[in-house]
Amino acid sequence: MTPGNQTPVRVGVFGLLGSGNLGNDGSLAALLGYLRAAHPDAVVDALCGGPDVVTARYGIPATRLHWYRGEYRTASRAGAMAAKGLGKLVDAVRTAAWVRRHDVVIVPGMGVLEATLPLRPWGFPYALFLLCASGRLLRTPVALVSVGAAAIGSRPTRALVRWSARLAAYRSYRDAPSRDAMREMGVDTARDEVYPDLAFALPTPEAAGPHKDSVPPGLVCVGVMAFHGSDDDRARAEQIHRRYLDGTTRFVRALVEDGRPVRLLTGDACDAPVVAAILDAVDSPLVTAAESSSLADLMKETAAADTVVAIRYHNLICALKVGTPTLAVSYAAKSDALMARMGLCAYRHPAREVDADRLLEQFRALEQQATELRRVLAERNAVAARQLDDQFAALTMALFPAPHHAHALREAR
Structure with a gap:
């Protein structure tokens, strides 16, 4: 049971997860680590790009992000174009239905508010807008946690990203330029904080340290x-x-x-x-x-x-x-x-x-400068770990019911 015999909190995670990008999946792993430590009774599932991979790797139920399976392929034939257009309407209904089933939805890290790589507005930016709009309409808080952002030249993409950020209930960024970019795009960032990327919360593998005998010198x-x-x-x-x-x-x-x-x-x-x-x-x-x-x-x-x-x-x-x-x-x-x-x-x-x-x-x-740089990195990593502890504490206070706060604080000690 949850603290105070409350109904388990239903948490949804959203993003291009399980689609082959290791950074995106690392952000998910870091978030799940936080949830399992601070909110072990939370019921978690995902709306994501690669549901089979997410379920197999992380052990949580997952639903495909897009109804149309060819969403990220260029549509050249009339049938494919019609299917892709229909998919936009179907996804609006699917996304709202998924959001309704949750108490909280979290977008873990990732560059969801940027277009630093080629990006079509009616792909992921549209999906993110549907999520945040559904959250606002259905009163399910959507949190953009340690996300990346950047100035966007395309007007349709910029508009979708701006409105997604405005409709989110909680925003934090993985660096100051991301917050600055959202402010320049017309989002009020006065209450938004900057924390390290969620990947810094992942455990450091035991192999990190002395080189193995099998590793060639000077690698x-x-x-x-x-x-x-x-x-x-x-x-x-x-x-x-x-x-x-x-x-x-x-x-x-x-x-x-x-x-x-x-x-x-x-x-x-x-x-x-x-x-x-x-x-x-x-x-x-x-x-x-x-x-x-x-x-x-x-x-x-x-x-x-x-x-x-x-x-x-x-x-x-x-x-x-x-x-x-x-x-x-x-x-x-x-x-x-x-x-x-x-x-x-x-x-x-x-x-x-x-x-x-x-x-x-x-x-x-x-x-x-390798010796000195290793010392600097050890110091900076210690700072990043403390800052992410603060991030997770802030997330608990902002999104989870009050009975969960005491449990999360005990787990953090």
Whole structure:
């Protein structure tokens, strides 16, 4: 039974979860860890992109986010276009019915208020708007917890994101630029707080520490991405991608020529072609590819490395959390803010203009400061852990019935 013999709180979690993005799933894992510790009697289920994966991996019931299964495929035929349009109407009803069944709905982390990667307004932004509007109409509080946001150029996308944020009952952001972006888009952020990304609440794997005997000395983890620029870069997406891939490949080749073993990391299923292209171009036994299915796997990989160079946001978080000196190939303000928070602001390189020679120079400077940077990261990680404790305490006070507060406070001690 719940504290005070109350009816169990029904908690829904929402997002592109179980769809192949390790960062999104890591945010879910962190939230579930909080709920199981502070609110163990809560009944939890999900409305998400990959319900089968979420149920199998996290043990909670899950429902598919979109009625139309081809939502994220381009519709070129009349039948597909009609089905996609019908799906928008069906999803409005499905989302409201799902929200009605809950006392609280939480959107855990993720960049749900940004368009730093290509994004169509009638895809996830529309789904998020349906969620927040349903929550307001049905008086079910919707919480956007440690989410990412960024200025959006597309008017339809910006409008949907702005109204989603306005209709949410609780908002917190994973960095100050996210809060600033929402304020610039017309959202009153006076009561909104900034906390670290939820992934910093995940347990650090036991493998983080002394290198295993099987790990080659001097290992460098290089995180890669199917990077094509932002939503505003569609006209030159292929040009941006070619420059990124060429610069990254040349950097990996330079490391191999120095005799350094390289481990390629990804963060989403769509990154596999980039890994294949680099392996084919460099063609050396010193270059291998990791097969990671979670942020815990990524943390183990980055903990075993001497240094990390990565582009995906949650690749960076994994490396920083385990205390490995890291250089960010930055494609958005969120990466810059993360590196500044962790004391590595000097170690950033622009993703749209990857210069292998300059990147190699920065990499060598990073390695020269490795001992000091490990000390800085240990201090910053301790601060992040305390701040996330505050975040979860604030979430309990804002969303959960009063009898749950005392139990949550006891669990936090």
